Amino acid sequence: MSHKDLIEKLAAEASVVKRPLGAGISTAVWVGCSILLLAAAFATVLTLRNDLSSVAGRVWFLLNLLSLVAVFIFASYAGFVSSIPGRARPVKALAAVQLALLGFFLTLIPSLLHMPFENSFRLGINLSGLKCTCALALLGVVPALLLFFAVRRLAPVDRSSTAKMVGLAMGAMGAFGLSFDCMVPNAVHILVYHGLPIVLLGLAGVLVGDKILRW
Amino acid sequence: MRQAQQGDVASYKELLEGARVILLVYASRTLRRMGLHDQGSVDDLVQETLLAVHAKRHTYDPAQLFTPWLFAIARYKLIDFGRSRKRAGVVVGLEQVEDVLEAPVFADPTTETDLKVLMEQLPKKTRLILELVKLEGLSIAETAARTQMSESAIKVTVHRALKALRLRLSKKDME
Numbered sequence: 104m105s106h107k108d109l110i111e112k113l114a115a116e117a118s119v120v121k122r123p124l125g126a127g128i129s130t131a132v133w134v135g136c137s138i139l140l141l142a143a144a145f146a147t148v149l150t151l152r153n154d155l156s157s158v159a160g161r162v163w164f165l166l167n168l169l170s171l172v173a174v175f176i177f178a179s180y181a182g183f184v185s186s187i188p189g190r191a192r193p194v195k196a197l198a199a200v201q202l203a204l205l206g207f208f209l210t211l212i213p214s215l216l217h218m219p220f221e222n223s224f225r226l227g228i229n230l231s232g233l234k235c236t237c238a239l240a241l242l243g244v245v246p247a248l249l250l251f252f253a254v255r256r257l258a259p260v261d262r263s264s265t266a267k268m269v270g271l272a273m274g275a276m277g278a279f280g281l282s283f284d285c286m287v288p289n290a291v292h293i294l295v296y297h298g299l300p301i302v303l304l305g306l307a308g309v310l311v312g313d314k315i316l317r318w
Numbered sequence: 319m320r321q322a323q324q325g326d327v328a329s330y331k332e333l334l335e336g337a338r339v340i341l342l343v344y345a346s347r348t349l350r351r352m353g354l355h356d357q358g359s360v361d362d363l364v365q366e367t368l369l370a371v372h373a374k375r376h377t378y379d380p381a382q383l384f385t386p387w388l389f390a391i392a393r394y395k396l397i398d399f400g401r402s403r404k405r406a407g408v409v410v411g412l413e414q415v416e417d418v419l420e421a422p423v424f425a426d427p428t429t430e431t432d433l434k435v436l437m438e439q440l441p442k443k444t445r446l447i448l449e450l451v452k453l454e455g456l457s458i459a460e461t462a463a464r465t466q467m468s469e470s471a472i473k474v475t476v477h478r479a480l481k482a483l484r485l486r487l488s489k490k491d492m493e
Contacts, residue, residue: 114331120376189387258374
């Protein structure tokens with residue numbers, strides 16, 4: 104087909120297009136929907152941890168939650184921005200994601216320092232911890248699918264980076280939900296079974312993003 | 319593009335024609351640099367990009383400049399194209415690409431509109447000087463004579479105007 108024919112064909116298909124929401128509003132909508140989904144999960148399947156009222160007053164727990172919230176907000180925002188052609192790389196949002204993730208791990212340090220080394224590892228790392236990782240993935244999968252289809256509907260020009268952001272948002276959303284369910288106080292457990300999956304999901308995004316976000 | 323997003327067939331056709339000219343030059347030059355140049359590849363890449371522009375036209379924000387959006391899609395398609403064609407480029411004769419290279423890069427109305435939008439934000443006198451020097455191609459001395467300013471003042475004004483344009487363009491990008 105010649106260029107002229109193609110242009111004729113495409114021009115004939117011209118129609119009123121519906122503009123997508125801006126990156127900020129899209130992020131707000133996604134965060135809102137995801138929180139509602141988490142709330143629905145707690146209302147039906149999961150139960151809130153018994154000690155929630157006591158841990159809610161602890162600064163480190165709150166900082167931990169705050170850093171997870173920052174990760175999924177900034178990661179989803181960066182995902183949306185990088186899916187709009189011609190927009191500059193969301194450098195500040197990407198930096199905020201890294202800082203928030205770093206903040207999450209830093210909030211665990213005080214607890215790690217106050218625990219006997221051997222004890223913390225023996226109690227923190229065991230196979231039952233994998234249940235938490237599975238729960239994290241299950242809690243994050245639906246929000247991640249929502250985000251995935253939302254960015255796919257746009258035009259992600261940097262597929263790996265966008266998919267990494269989707270993976271990080273999924274992990275952070277799952278870990279955020281899990282914080283209200285998992286009662287294991289061990290910082291090593293949180294580090295290995297709540298924190299590490301976030302990073303791994305981000306890496307998985309980098310690996311598969313190129314294929315799954317092709318357009 | 320604004321009108322095209324409203325379903326205006328004539329405007330959309332004009333836009334695609336303009337984009338085609340830009341994309342032909344872009345594809346030809348970049349494929350040559352990548353060692354993948356041949357007329358068939360150029361045509362394929364241009365058509366791929368036009369199809370992508372059509373499929374993703376809803377992502378264009380009318381408040382933003384059009385050309386960065388177009389080139390982002392073109393670059394994306396180029397990278398994909400380069401990956402799919404991991405082979406050495408075919409050397410073609412000059413006559414085969416002559417029409418491509420002769421195509422005016424900035425004849426596209428959208429590029430001119432982008433430049434116009436940016437220039438309109440400059441003070442009137444600065445804009446006039448920049449138009450005379452950079453668009454009409456007058457020398458510093460000729461511009462100084464026409465605007466009744468000193469040559470050094472013209473140089474300073476042009477320098478500041480370009481700096482302001484660069485700043486506005488980067489701000490626009492950041493938004």
